[in-house]
Amino acid sequence: MSDNKMKEYWSKNLRYLSILLGVWFIVSYGCGILFADALNNIQIGGFKLGFWFAQQGAIYVFVVLIFVYVAWMNKLDKEYGVDED
C-alpha cells in the first residue's frame, strides 16, 4: 500500500475512534456521572434516568460500540485491501 493510502486508512480509523470514544465518554461519564442529577428528573418506568445510565444503560451502549467498530473496521480493511483474506 502506498504511503498516501496508508495515511488515509489511518486517519479514517482515527475518525471512527473519535466518534465511538466520544459516545463512550458521553454515556458513561456524561449521562452516568456528570449529568446524572439532572437526568434523574426524568423517569423511565421505575428508573430515574441518570441512575439507569449509571447502572444499566452505559453498559449496553459499550457492547453496541464494540460491534459497530468491528463492522466499520472490517469494511474499511476491505476498502483499502488490508484485510486478512
Next chain:
Amino acid sequence: MIIFGDIILAISVRTWTFIIVGLTFALYLGVAIWARAGSTKDFYVAGGGVPPVLNGMATAADWMSAASFISMAGLISFMGYQGAQYLMGWTGGYVLLALLLAPYLRKFGKFTVPDFIGERYYSQTARLVAVICAIFVSFTYIVGQMKGVGIAFSRFLEVDFALGVMIGTGIVFFYAVLGGMKGITYTQVAQYCVLIFAYLVPAIFISIQMVGNPIPQLGFGGNLADGTPLLAKLDALHTDLGFKEYTTSHDGKVNLFFVTAALMLGTAGLPHVIVRFFTVPKVRDARKSAGWALVFIALLYTTAPAVAAFARTNMINTVSNKPYASMPSWFSNWENTKLLAWTDKDNDGNIKYVAGDAFIGKKPKFDEDGKRGSLGQLLVSNPDPNTKNELYVDRDIMVLANPEIAGLPAWVIALVVAGGLAAALSTAAGLLLVISTSISHDLFKNFLMPNITEKQELTYARITIGAAVMVAAYFGINPPGFVAQVVAWAFGLAAASFFPAILLGIFYKRMNMQGAVSGMIVGLVFTGAYIIYFKYLGGTKEQWLFGISPEGIGTLGMMLNFVVALLVSNFTPPPPQNIQDLVENIRIPRGATTPTNAH
C-alpha cells in the same frame, strides 16, 4: 414432623453443595485432560486458534473474579447509585481494549505485554520494568482469589479454611500445569457457563418473586405487589431509616469520576486481560473477541445492580424492627461465621437497623468464649453507645445469603457456591499463567538463558506455574497486608504504567525509549507512593489530592505518564527506522501471523 423436615432441609443444602461442586470440578478436570498443551504456543497462547465467541467466554470468566461474583452486588447494595463506579469501570475498559489495544497487539504477534514493551521501545530495561509490574499486579490479584475459594469452602462445605484453599489450589494446579493456556481457556469456557447460570437462576427467581418479571434487568425497575415501584420503595425505606437515598448521588462527583476512569484504564492495561487477545487466529477476531467478552460480562454486570436492589429491599424488610427471636435460620448461620452481628442496645428484643455504625471501629468484636445472650445472640464487646443501629452486616455475604434470605430451594444455594468457586478458579488460573509466562518466557528466555530450546522452555513454564500455585496458596492462607488493596494496586498500576506505554507505542510513532521509560517510572512511582501513603502510612481523607481516593489515583498517574512521556520524547532522538516500520506494520491487519517464539 417439622423437626424431621428441618433436618432434611439442613442436610440437603450441604449435600447439594457437595454434589454440585463435585460435578463441576469433575467437568473442569475432564475438559483439562481433553485440551492438553503440546507446545509453548499451546501453552502460552492456546496455539493462537481459539474461536472468538469461545475466547470471549473464556475472557469473561477470566475477568470476572470472586470479587465480581461474590462481593460486587453486596457492595452496590450498600453503596446504591455510587456502585456505578464498579459497573461502568469494569465494563467500559473493554471498549478501550477493543478499539485501542487488542487488534494491534494481536498483529504484533508475540506472547506477552513485556514482549511488546521490550521490542517497541528497543530496551531491556523497559522490558524488565514491565515484567516486574506484571508479576506484582497479577500476584496481588491472585491471592484475593485464593482467599475467596477458602471462604466458599469453609462456609458451605464446612471444611477448614486452609483445607479449602488447598483443594482449590490442587484443581488449578492440575489443569494449569497440564494444559497451559489451552487447558485454561477451555476450562474457563465451562466455568463461565457454570458461573453465569449460578448467578442468573437466583436473580430470576427473586425477580419473579418480588416484581413478577423474569428479567432482573427490567424487574428492578418494576412494581412491587402493592403497586409501588421497587426503587421508590427502596429510596423511602432508606430515608425512613436515616440512610442516604439509594438511587441518587451524595458525595462529590470528582472521586466517582476518577475511580471509574482508573478501573476502566486499569482493565485495559491488565496483563492477564490483554494476553487473551493473543489467543485468537486473526486481528479481525481480536476485535470481535473483545465484543463477545463484553457481551458475556455484561450479562452478569447488568444483573448485579438488580440483585443488589432486591437483596437490599429484602434484607431491610426481613430484619428491620423485627424480633430477633423470629429471625430465619440464615441469620444465626451467618452470625456463626461472624460476618453478621446484632447487639440489643435498647433491650427490646427487636432488631433496630438504621444509619450509623453499630460497633466502635465498624467491625464487631465477638466475645472470645463465644458466650450468648438471653435470646441466643452471640455477644459482642464493642457496641457504640452513640448510635442507635444494632446490626452489622458484612457486605461480602449479600450474594451468598441472598437466596437464603429470599427462601429459595437448597439446590439454588448450592449452585451459587459452585458459581463463586468457578469465578475464583477461572481468574486464578488466568493470573497464574501470566505469572509463569512472565518468569519462564520474559525472564528466563529473554534475560537469563536465551539459548534454551522450546521443549526446555515448556518444562520451565510448567515448573514455574506449579511453584506459583504453591506460593499463591500459601499467601491465600496467610494473606500479606497489601492484598486487601487489590483494587488500588492492580488497577492503579496497570492504568499508570501499561496503558499509556502501549497506547503511545501504537498511536504515536515518534514515541521513543526515553519517553516511554520515564513516563512509566513517573506513573508508577507517583501512583505507588500515593497508595502507600494513604493505605499504609495513615494518610487521611482530608489530605486527598483534589479529593481523589487511592482507588482513583491511577487516573492521575496515567495523565502524568502521558505528559512526561510526550515531553521527554520530544527532547530526545526519534526511535530507529525499524521500530517506526514496526509501528506502521501493526497498524494494518494484513499479514498477521500466529504468535511466534522467534526473536
